[in-house]
Structure formats: structure tokens, C-alpha cells
Amino acid sequence: MTPMSQIKDRMNVVGSDGMHVGTVDHMEGQDRIKLTRSDQDAGSQHHYIPVGWVDHVDDRVHLTMTAKDAKTKWH
Template sequence: MTTINVENIKSHADVIASCGTKVGEVDHLQGSDQIKLTKHGDGHHHLIPVSWVGEITDNKIVLTKDSQEVKDTWVEA
């Protein structure tokens, strides 16, 4: 299992679901265990757990969840 360094999660990085769909952009880290996404098309911020991050590359955060699972389980902030 790869360890994710949360310090590598930068504001405005694209957040990509495991299926390749962009699900948002990083607004900022909230605490050490949640990523707050910029406002979505519904006008709300959403929170996703850092534990969903599979890898961080080239200003992209790639998740271990597909886009439907992300949208079904993210938390409105």
C-alpha cells in the first residue's frame, strides 16, 4: 500500500475518479483527513476523505473510487 503525503495535495489540483472522470478541484485540506473541493455545479463545496487518494501526480489527485461512488458518498460542506 502506498502512503500518501498530504503535503503534496495542492489547491486547485484536479481531482480525478478512478474511472478517469474529473469530479472537482481541491479547494484546501480540511484537517489532515479531508479534502474540501471547490464549489461544484450545485453551488456547494464537498468533502472527500484523504483515504480515497490513490496517487498524486502532475497536479492531479487520482482517487480509488469511481465518479458515481464519489458523488453518492461525498459530504456537502
């Protein structure tokens, strides 16, 4: 499991295909990442993704699924 302390505000979030999903606004509790609504892919709405979707974190947050799949499943 990825330490959530590695996830920082304004980090890019990418799918397993390397495609952009969104930008971290902040951690919402211990189990959800809130994405910025100002990101062009967000459609002027905040979206939430569960930390269970995170594969690993380096300079970006990498998900276990493609960007397209994440966007169809985010809240």
C-alpha cells in the first residue's frame, strides 16, 4: 500500500496508460483524493478517487487503471 503522506497537493494523477486523469486538490480524509475542479479534464467539478486505485507515487500519482476507466468510475 502506498503511504498517503507521499500524495501532495497539486500533484498530477495519471492512469496506468500514462494519460492525465487530474490534479490533486488535497487528501479528503484517509481514503479519498479530491481532484481540482480547475483541471481541464474535470469539467469544472471536483472529483474523488479512492486511494485503493493508487498503484504508486513518485513525482506523480499513478493509478492501477487507465485514465479512461478512472474517469468513468470517479465520484
